[in-house]
Amino acid sequence: MTEITPIRSGLPQAPGTEGASETAPHNIEAEQQLLGAILTNNDIFDRISSLVRAEHFYEPVHRRIFEVASARIQKNALASPVTIKAFLEDDAGLQELGGAAYLARLAGGAIAAYAARDYAQMIYELAVRRELIALGQDISARAAKLDVASEPKDQIVEAEQRLYQLGEQGVAERGFQSFLKAVTDAVNVANAAYRRDGGLAGISTGLVDLDKKLGGLHPSDLLILAGRPSMGKTSLATNIAFNVAKAYRRGMTADGTEGAVDGGVVGFFSLEMSAEQLAARVLSEAAEVPSEQIRKGDMNEGEFRRFVEAAKALEACPLYIDDTPALPISQVAARARRLKRTHGLDVLMVDYLQLLRGSTKENRVQEVSEITQGLKAIAKELNIPVIALSQLSRQVENRDDKRPQLSDLRESGSIEQDADVVMFVYREEYYKEREKPGEDNLEAMAKWQEVMERCHGKAEVIIGKQRHGPIGTVELSFEGRFTRFGNLARPWQGGSEGF
The missing domain is CATH 3.40.50.300 (P-loop containing nucleotide triphosphate hydrolases)
Incomplete structure (x- = not known):
């Protein structure tokens, strides 16, 4: 088994938390395992595509890898460390992690392809938690800012709507279903x-x-x-x-x-x-x-x-x-x-x-x-x-x-x-x-x-x-x-x- 080097977070901390020991909820290892599984077996993408999108990944480099891989798979083209390397050669974040060698380590370190759905669910749930934190901070910031055009009752309605939409996300899209x-x-x-x-x-x-x-x-x-x-x-x-x-x-x-x-x-x-x-x-x-x-x-x-x-x-x-x-x-x-x-x-x-x-x-x-x-x-x-x-x-x-x-x-x-x-x-x-x-x-x-x-x-x-x-x-x-x-x-x- 090839060991994947742990990487640093690519996202800044939430506003007002600079210097704090806590960062936004995330699991880099789960992201690495899911990406590795997809690069090893493209069929896995179909099982998780209705649940996870690129923006759900915490690490920006992982986000871009997922975008490129999903674009190729949707065109019925192979997505592997070799085929997607050309599309990410100029990516500074990937170069910092080792470039093409990092892509190979992702594929080589993916030992639990059968658990891809569980990893996808975990990545999605952590993304929702981050969105909840961001939404709470946004509500707090807007409430603190006195604006004649923004009534408190309108802010409450908008916040409720955003919360409900957030709660309804992640329900697997129906897509095609068999006649049976x-x-x-x-x-x-x-x-x-x-x-x-x-x-x-x-x-x-x-x-x-x-x-x-x-x-x-x-x-x-x-x-x-x-x-x-x-x-x-x-x-x-x-x-x-x-x-x-x-x-x-x-x-x-x-x-x-x-x-x-x-x-x-x-x-x-x-x-x-x-x-x-x-x-x-x-x-x-x-x-x-x-x-x-x-x-x-x-x-x-x-x-x-x-x-x-x-x-x-x-x-x-x-x-x-x-x-x-x-x-x-x-x-x-x-x-x-x-x-x-x-x-x-x-x-x-x-x-x-x-x-x-x-x-x-x-x-x-x-x-x-x-x-x-x-x-x-x-x-x-x-x-x-x-x-x-x-x-x-x-x-x-x-x-x-x-x-x-x-x-x-x-x-x-x-x-x-x-x-x-x-x-x-x-x-x-x-x-x-x-x-x-x-x-x-x-x-x-x-x-x-x-x-x-x-x-x-x-x-x-x-x-x-x-x-x-x-x-x-x-x-x-x-x-x-x-x-x-x-x-x-x-x-x-x-x-x-x-x-």
């Missing part, structure tokens, strides 16, 4: 859906017919829930949030990690209503006490007892509400990351999209586009479904058939483009109530009563776009007193499905 692997994954998803008895691959909304149409709420999807005022957008969103949080059960997931096996942790950005108002809506539904009675305190003893018991039953529900108004999309992302890190996060809700702020102020269409792209990015980054509520334009009111369409979305281009699913809430009863004829017109009154009887207590969720499934209409029940959507009982079922 893809088929196996598809079968596992189908098996999970089969075992849930409802054909669900995603998280259940608690609404049977909606689940059948959507297949549940899928990770990394952006779902837009739109409607005119008073249609019940917020009510439907709170119903789904409550159903998901109420069903939450933690355990061992299919991939062997611990997480939600049923239901999930829900984050709810309520930009329109306060957290207390939103909680009152959820309690109204759970206790079956009309929300206006809760607001006025107009409850009898039995209703108040049900209200208190519902509050006690729901206090452990993993539903987290943020009611900060006019949030920028960057803050939404930062707060969602923080919630996932501290309590977990399986579903995110935003009520509603037009109340968020983007960085662009001149053009509203561009600002909404930035917001929808930001929400889709959150869904992919955190691997969760994001449900964002949206207002519809007034042109709906000018049509005879007031069922919403994709073209009714405000600033529809970006919303329609970025969303995986677009759903509209529509209640015919709301419009028919306002068309009540005069008492003297008996024929018109009879027709109106017939129509009202047909549409009373019913709502439609119109799926106008679904990237992974069919479009169509789902009928739900709606109890206005409790602001509650439910499963519509069918005549052939002989009773209600329960909610």
Whole structure:
């Protein structure tokens, strides 16, 4: 075995630590072993390339050796001490270590090629530690420097973002996978859906017919829930949030990690209503006490007892509400990351999209586009479904058939483009109530009563776009007193499905 001469660090010490005995975390021997293994057997590069990059090496000379070797291997050319010597002849750092002889010693000293992945993991982890140190020093330096243009809250958001990005690094890139692997994954998803008895691959909304149409709420999807005022957008969103949080059960997931096996942790950005108002809506539904009675305190003893018991039953529900108004999309992302890190996060809700702020102020269409792209990015980054509520334009009111369409979305281009699913809430009863004829017109009154009887207590969720499934209409029940959507009982079922 050829012994490799230990070398000095090629990086300066961190600022403010001159003369200190400690240097940044590193392992020169691991770097030498990994480089030697690659120069001896180029196939090893394919096993570690998704984990280690040139900048992860502490010694600058090793960084340059890795760059040259990886460039040649990616061109299907041999990378050996002999072939890469010509590209590093003018490298002063390598000459200081012995030039071509050092390259030969690297290859000759590599005795543990089978452990290359372990060396790569160690090099990566030490690089992350150095980045954490540098990030901490940068945060400290920026905080100490008083700059009018740099607000402390902006620095916090930026620091959180950089920390999260650092935490997400090192996950092996997927690249190409065999069809066998893809088929196996598809079968596992189908098996999970089969075992849930409802054909669900995603998280259940608690609404049977909606689940059948959507297949549940899928990770990394952006779902837009739109409607005119008073249609019940917020009510439907709170119903789904409550159903998901109420069903939450933690355990061992299919991939062997611990997480939600049923239901999930829900984050709810309520930009329109306060957290207390939103909680009152959820309690109204759970206790079956009309929300206006809760607001006025107009409850009898039995209703108040049900209200208190519902509050006690729901206090452990993993539903987290943020009611900060006019949030920028960057803050939404930062707060969602923080919630996932501290309590977990399986579903995110935003009520509603037009109340968020983007960085662009001149053009509203561009600002909404930035917001929808930001929400889709959150869904992919955190691997969760994001449900964002949206207002519809007034042109709906000018049509005879007031069922919403994709073209009714405000600033529809970006919303329609970025969303995986677009759903509209529509209640015919709301419009028919306002068309009540005069008492003297008996024929018109009879027709109106017939129509009202047909549409009373019913709502439609119109799926106008679904990237992974069919479009169509789902009928739900709606109890206005409790602001509650439910499963519509069918005549052939002989009773209600329960909610």
